[in-house]
Amino acid sequence: xxxxxxxxxxxxxxxxxxxxxxxxxxxxxxxxxxxxxxxxxxxxxxxxxxxxxxxxxxxxxxxxxxxxxxxxxxxxxxxxxxxxxxxxxxxxxxxxxxxxxxxxxxxxxxxxxxxxxxxxxxxxxxxxxxxxxxxxxxxxxxxxxxxxxxxxxxxxxxxxxxxxxxxxxxxxxxxxxxxxxxxxxxxxxxxxxxxxxxxxxxxxxxxxxxxxxxxxxxxxxxxxxxxxxxxxxxxxxxxxxxxxxxxxxxxxxxxxxxxxxxxxxxxxxxxxxxxxxxxxxxxxxxxxxxxxxxxxxxxxxxxxxxxxxxxxxxxxxxxxxxxxxxxxxxxxxxxxxxxxxxxxxxxxxxxxxxxxxxxxxxxxxxxxxxxxxxxxxxxxxxxxxxxxxxxxxxxxxxxxxxxxxxxxxxxxxxxxxxxxxxxxxxxxxxxxxxxxxxxxxxxxx
Ligand code: UDX
Numbered sequence: 001x002x003x004x005x006x007x008x009x010x011x012x013x014x015x016x017x018x019x020x021x022x023x024x025x026x027x028x029x030x031x032x033x034x035x036x037x038x039x040x041x042x043x044x045x046x047x048x049x050x051x052x053x054x055x056x057x058x059x060x061x062x063x064x065x066x067x068x069x070x071x072x073x074x075x076x077x078x079x080x081x082x083x084x085x086x087x088x089x090x091x092x093x094x095x096x097x098x099x100x101x102x103x104x105x106x107x108x109x110x111x112x113x114x115x116x117x118x119x120x121x122x123x124x125x126x127x128x129x130x131x132x133x134x135x136x137x138x139x140x141x142x143x144x145x146x147x148x149x150x151x152x153x154x155x156x157x158x159x160x161x162x163x164x165x166x167x168x169x170x171x172x173x174x175x176x177x178x179x180x181x182x183x184x185x186x187x188x189x190x191x192x193x194x195x196x197x198x199x200x201x202x203x204x205x206x207x208x209x210x211x212x213x214x215x216x217x218x219x220x221x222x223x224x225x226x227x228x229x230x231x232x233x234x235x236x237x238x239x240x241x242x243x244x245x246x247x248x249x250x251x252x253x254x255x256x257x258x259x260x261x262x263x264x265x266x267x268x269x270x271x272x273x274x275x276x277x278x279x280x281x282x283x284x285x286x287x288x289x290x291x292x293x294x295x296x297x298x299x300x301x302x303x304x305x306x307x308x309x310x311x312x313x314x315x316x317x318x319x320x321x322x323x324x325x326x327x328x329x330x331x332x333x334x335x336x337x338x339x340x341x342x343x344x345x346x347x348x349x350x351x352x353x354x355x356x357x358x359x360x361x362x363x364x365x366x367x368x369x370x371x372x373x374x375x376x377x378x379x380x381x382x383x384x385x386x387x388x389x390x391x392x393x394x395x396x397x398x399x400x401x402x403x404x405x406x407x408x409x410x411x412x413x414x415x416x417x418x419x420x421x422x423x424x425x426x427x428x429x430x431x432x433x434x435x436x437x438x439x440x441x442x443x444x445x
Contacts, residue, residue, distance in 0.1 A: 004027045004081070006030075006073065007030060012083030014048070014151075020064035024184065027073040027077060029072075042060075078113070086122055088282055091286065099122065103116075107138045110138055111142065113142060126148075149168070164201040166206075168208045168209070171219075224277055228272050230265045232308075235308045242444055246444075248268045310349075312396060320393055323357035324357060328360070329364070329392040330354075330362070332365055332404070337400055339367075345398075346398060350398060351379050364387070394418070413436055413438060421441070
């Protein structure tokens with residue numbers, strides 16, 4: 001099938017390459033000239049395991065091409081995926097200006113029956129909004145259908161999530177569009193394509209939920225908000241563990257043995273960040289309040305998370321007393337391992353707070369090498385974890401990169417001025433660090 005994907009961020013690029021790999025003819029378009037030039041020479045502008053290799057393979061085979069010309073992409077495709085950014089406005093409401101712009105262009109360029117698939121995470125009712133804008137901008141009567149097909153990919157695991165999803169959600173009011181979408185995703189649904197055959201993650205068959213567009217839009221928001229709620233819940237229990245002398249690791253394990261609860265997304269730490277959870281929980285809360293349905297749980301989930309990252313600062317005060325003039329090494333800038341994404345990362349909020357309190361902060365991350373624009377310019381980027389720790393009064397682990405699990409902590413203890421560690425992800429071994437002579441503080445342990 002002939003597919004156009006508009007927007008080459010995480011979602012658009014991974015969707016495009018996945019559809020190309022299963023045999024479709026895909027044009028990925030983006031107005032960002034730099035991104036398209038990079039993609040045209042086989043380079044991926046984001047850090048995502050396995051993505052570059054598969055982009056190159058499909059570019060070389062001619063299954064995928066990259067262009068800045070949105071009109072060209074629309075005219076030469078039957079199915080158009082919209083995967084442009086919907087960043088939050090200060091109210092929490094998503095900014096739909098890029099999406100509206102794309103809908104206008106589709107209206108202006110439509111030259112035959114098209115299926116317009118929305119992959120961006122959008123407020124409830126956006127499918128209807130896109131339909132209206134396309135119609136208003138059409139100067140012919142070609143028909144089209146709208147589909148809501150949310151993406152559930154996780155950064156760092158995006159390629160596998162696209163090829164081996166736990167479910168596909170197709171929301172549309174058109175039977176014709178639903179049938180074509182099922183055909184488009186046929187190889188994924190049946191797990192019948194070369195990449196799957198070569199990969200151990202292969203599933204039996206992927207469940208497909210067919211629903212209306214509004215329910216489909218809500219599934220995405222409600223799923224992310226539920227996962228964020230699990231984390232805020234367990235973080236609140238971790239905080240209680242510290243007060244009463246319980247151990248969150250045992251508590252979580254004990255809870256998770258009940259399969260109705262499970263252990264996934266129950267890791268206590270310094271809270272959630274990234275490009276999805278913060279934006280989506282806020283947006284769902286906004287919608288729930290806008291419609292008068294109430295958003296008490298969602299608002300509490302956000303509140304707990306906003307406080308959680310600063311627990312680390314409180315622990316630093318407990319260990320160091322006055323923070324002014326202390327040297328603090330921070331390990332990890334990305335919001336989680338295996339990505340270079342620093343959007344809403346707890347790390348930057350913590351670093352900025354330490355700097356505000358007068359500390360000297362050195363930060364190291366295995367892949368984030370560019371200075372994030374929202375990080376206070378006082379922080380120094382160290383070239384390795386040992387340089388960051390040299391003469392430090394405190395080491396704070398913020399992101400659980402594998403590299404940090406295997407550091408030479410004996411050496412780190414020797415080079416630090418005072419052996420204090422805060423493990424914001426409970427990923428280091430408390431006993432061995434304590435035996436080595438570190439003052440160790442985790443979260444709820
Ligand atoms: C998330 C959803 O998982 C994905 O389905 C959706 O499409 C996009 O949003 P992502 O933002 O890539 O994906 O990251 P994820 O792995 O879900 O982690 C989100 C945040 O929760 C991270 O900050 C992570 O550190 C935190 N987290 C996760 C915890 O604090 N504890 C956990 O147990 C799990």
